[in-house]
Amino acid sequence: MKLHEYQSKDLLARFGVTVPGGDVTSDPAEAKAIADRYNGKVVVKAQVLMGGRGKAGGVKLFNDSSEAAAFTKELIGKRLISIQNPDGMIVEKVLIAEQIDIAEEYYVSVLLDRAAGNLVVMLSSEGGMEIEEVAEKTPEKIIRIPVDPAWGLEAFQVRAAVAESGINKIAQGQMVKMILQLVKAYQETDADLIEINPCALTPEGKLLAADAKVSIDENALFRYPEYASAMEDGADDPIEAEAAKLGIAYVRLGGDIGVIGNGAGLVMCSLDEVNAAGGRPANFLDVGGGAKAERVKTCVELVMKDPNVKGLLINIFGGITRGDEVAKGIMEALEQLKLTIPVVARVEGTAAEEALAILKTSSIVGATTMQEAAGKIVELAYK
Amino acid sequence: MSILVNRDTRVIVAGMTGREGTFHTQQMIDYGTKVVGGLTPGKGGTTHIGVPVFNSAHDAVRETGANAAIVFVPAPFAADSVLELEDAGVPFITLITEGVPTQDMVKVVNKIKARGKTQLLGGNCAGIITPGECKMGIMPGHIFTPGNVGMVSRSGTLTYEIVWELTRAGLGQTTCVGIGGDPVPGTRFVEVLRDFENDPATECVVMVGEIGGSDEEEGAEFIKSMTKPVVSFISGRTAPPGKRMGHAGAIISGTMGTPESKVNALLGAGAALADRTSDVAQLVKIALESRKALVR
Numbered sequence: 001m002k003l004h005e006y007q008s009k010d011l012l013a014r015f016g017v018t019v020p021g022g023d024v025t026s027d028p029a030e031a032k033a034i035a036d037r038y039n040g041k042v043v044v045k046a047q048v049l050m051g052g053r054g055k056a057g058g059v060k061l062f063n064d065s066s067e068a069a070a071f072t073k074e075l076i077g078k079r080l081i082s083i084q085n086p087d088g089m090i091v092e093k094v095l096i097a098e099q100i101d102i103a104e105e106y107y108v109s110v111l112l113d114r115a116a117g118n119l120v121v122m123l124s125s126e127g128g129m130e131i132e133e134v135a136e137k138t139p140e141k142i143i144r145i146p147v148d149p150a151w152g153l154e155a156f157q158v159r160a161a162v163a164e165s166g167i168n169k170i171a172q173g174q175m176v177k178m179i180l181q182l183v184k185a186y187q188e189t190d191a192d193l194i195e196i197n198p199c200a201l202t203p204e205g206k207l208l209a210a211d212a213k214v215s216i217d218e219n220a221l222f223r224y225p226e227y228a229s230a231m232e233d234g235a236d237d238p239i240e241a242e243a244a245k246l247g248i249a250y251v252r253l254g255g256d257i258g259v260i261g262n263g264a265g266l267v268m269c270s271l272d273e274v275n276a277a278g279g280r281p282a283n284f285l286d287v288g289g290g291a292k293a294e295r296v297k298t299c300v301e302l303v304m305k306d307p308n309v310k311g312l313l314i315n316i317f318g319g320i321t322r323g324d325e326v327a328k329g330i331m332e333a334l335e336q337l338k339l340t341i342p343v344v345a346r347v348e349g350t351a352a353e354e355a356l357a358i359l360k361t362s363s364i365v366g367a368t369t370m371q372e373a374a375g376k377i378v379e380l381a382y383k
Numbered sequence: 384m385s386i387l388v389n390r391d392t393r394v395i396v397a398g399m400t401g402r403e404g405t406f407h408t409q410q411m412i413d414y415g416t417k418v419v420g421g422l423t424p425g426k427g428g429t430t431h432i433g434v435p436v437f438n439s440a441h442d443a444v445r446e447t448g449a450n451a452a453i454v455f456v457p458a459p460f461a462a463d464s465v466l467e468l469e470d471a472g473v474p475f476i477t478l479i480t481e482g483v484p485t486q487d488m489v490k491v492v493n494k495i496k497a498r499g500k501t502q503l504l505g506g507n508c509a510g511i512i513t514p515g516e517c518k519m520g521i522m523p524g525h526i527f528t529p530g531n532v533g534m535v536s537r538s539g540t541l542t543y544e545i546v547w548e549l550t551r552a553g554l555g556q557t558t559c560v561g562i563g564g565d566p567v568p569g570t571r572f573v574e575v576l577r578d579f580e581n582d583p584a585t586e587c588v589v590m591v592g593e594i595g596g597s598d599e600e601e602g603a604e605f606i607k608s609m610t611k612p613v614v615s616f617i618s619g620r621t622a623p624p625g626k627r628m629g630h631a632g633a634i635i636s637g638t639m640g641t642p643e644s645k646v647n648a649l650l651g652a653g654a655a656l657a658d659r660t661s662d663v664a665q666l667v668k669i670a671l672e673s674r675k676a677l678v679r
Contacts, residue, residue, distance in 0.1 A: 112485060114596040114632070117492050117567045132637045149493035190484055219631060220484035222459055249629040264564055264629025265538020265593055268619035269660060275621040276659075284622075286629045289521070289539075317543045319509075319523040320406070349543065350523055370544070371661055 022097030052082030105198035190220030255280025273374035296329025311381025323355030342380035384584035478505035503569025509539030530555015536591035564630025572602030612670035
């Protein structure tokens with residue numbers, strides 16, 4: 001679960017990381033008061049969880065509090081649209097932060113090294129741009145510091161790595177301190193990513209986190225009830241937000257064929273098959289193991305909240321999930337929603353025959369294999 | 384022959400008295416698995432669905448001589464349960480639970496590895512089955528049949544899909560292993576591939592991967608040295624980057640974990656690659672026939 005920039009900075013500040021001064025607000029008058037604290041020399045940043053926020057016009061520098069307040073008024077309630085997020089997101093809050101003069105920009109992050117099954121710190125003297133770009137053009141400028149799973153990270157390891165990193169000598173001591181703080185923050189908040197880009201060095205020689213991205217492991221949220229509401233706010237999409245509330249694994253994909261299945265691998269595979277048949281999947285939805293009719297019905301309703309859906313594919317391989325329960329759920333949803341779009345269902349495994357008997361009484365088109373089902377729904381939906 | 388579990392495997396079920404635990408324990412017993420004990424703190428001394436329940440893993444191991452365990456304990460307590468079973472000396476543990484925090488798994492997986500006494504399978508996996516002998520997992524037993532194909536997969540239902548095709552094509556299985564969909568798994572492809580390579584009864588291996596991480600690439604490196612043919616399938620080939628597709632580990636992060644990288648690594652290693660699940664059985668048949676010709 002991604003945190004907003006202001007939440008990320010608050011979290012890191014708790015662990016001693018230096019961040020620029022500022023505050024979050026949705027009220028222009030308050031924005032002016034915050035900006036006044038820095039003599040009007042502030043940056044106003046829309047708090048939306050999408051890439052390309054700056055290019056979308058969500059970040060602007062000011063030297064005057066009233067102008068910062070006016071921009072706040074303009075941003076709140078506005079939908080920002082970027083290449084990464086063509087649907088855009090509505091701005092609900094802005095961060096008013098003190099402007100800092102930047103002499104040099106670095107990059108530092110803590111993340112999971114999946115291959116090693118452990119944490120790793122990534123450090124680069126090349127900050128301010130996408131780290132993927134640095135990795136491609138100048139991989140030698142990225143330094144990796146593995147964190148020992150049993151003993152953690154020792155200061156001497158970080159000192160050695162920082163000394164080699166090519167960052168300014170004035171900043172090296174502060175960088176060592178910051179890295180140790182970031183690793184502590186990562187471990188103590190169940191983060192799955194902490195990224196400081198840019199990590200800024202001011203002309204006065206002060207190192208601070210000019211921007212911050214923190215993401216928390218969703219599986220660990222039971223330890224942090226304070227993030228429960230952030231989870232819903234943080235979803236990229238209103239249907240995804242509702243799915244998160246219901247505990248359903250749903251991902252919006254932007255196409256027009258709704259896809260429902262059981263088990264992540266099987267659903268992913270169904271999406272591949274829809275694509276192979278020339279269709280565009282609207283979503284990923286996993287009903288989970290052992291779903292009853294009521295749950296299946298909820299899932300169909302969720303998928304149908306997407307107005308672009310013009311065909312629905314249901315692919316179930318029943319293990320603990322019973323086919324007849326799935327069939328009942330689909331029927332109930334069809335009736336209640338008065339669905340007129342084509343629906344293709346493929347049900348295999350436990351209680352598949354009972355399922356087919358139920359589905360036969362409806363307008364639902366049956367299929368025996370996943371490939372056939374994908375072909376049929378694409379044909380019917382795009383007719 | 385088979386790998387990891389067989390008819391002599393004596394299983395303890397952690398979290399047996401819960402809803403999931405009860406259901407699946409009954410299913411395992413019905414399949415013929417030797418379930419020798421259950422583990423629920425506070426319920427020791429009782430019997431549940433005909434199986435004795437113990438308070439601690441140490442009690443359970445001492446009293447039953449169990450040599451394997453399956454864990455259904457809810458995610459917040461799962462890591463502790465696994466470490467308790469490991470401390471009690473259980474050599475093989477399967478963690479079914481989905482949603483265990485990643486940093487819990489980092490600790491569990493590294494600790495178990497460092498102590499070197501136990502192999503952990505999962506979490507977030509369907510478990511393991513040696514058809515006709517032992518089912519230690521949540522898969523529907525009836526779709527499996529004994530034979531000479533080994534299978535290893537990151538996905539439960541996709542395994543069922545492909546196994547069902549194999550079984551209907553007359554291709555039985557030695558053992559099917561679900562390594563699970565989490566980013567830090569206890570057992571990875573390469574370890575299972577090595578077991579199959581060393582298992583005399585396994586003639587061909589089916590490997591089912593998906594987007595995210597680099598386990599398939601590591602597996603591919605090992606496949607280069609294998610004498611047995613491998614047929615592979617990769618799921619999520621049209622998934623967009625940056626989106627977590629259900630499994631915690633199924634995500635393309637930047638340039639990491641892309642299907643292209645996995646497909647290229649597997650092809651480069653000489654594995655046969657099925658474009659669709661429905662092609663797997665045919666490729667296995669071809670692989671088995673050409674192997675027979677070679678051996679002859």
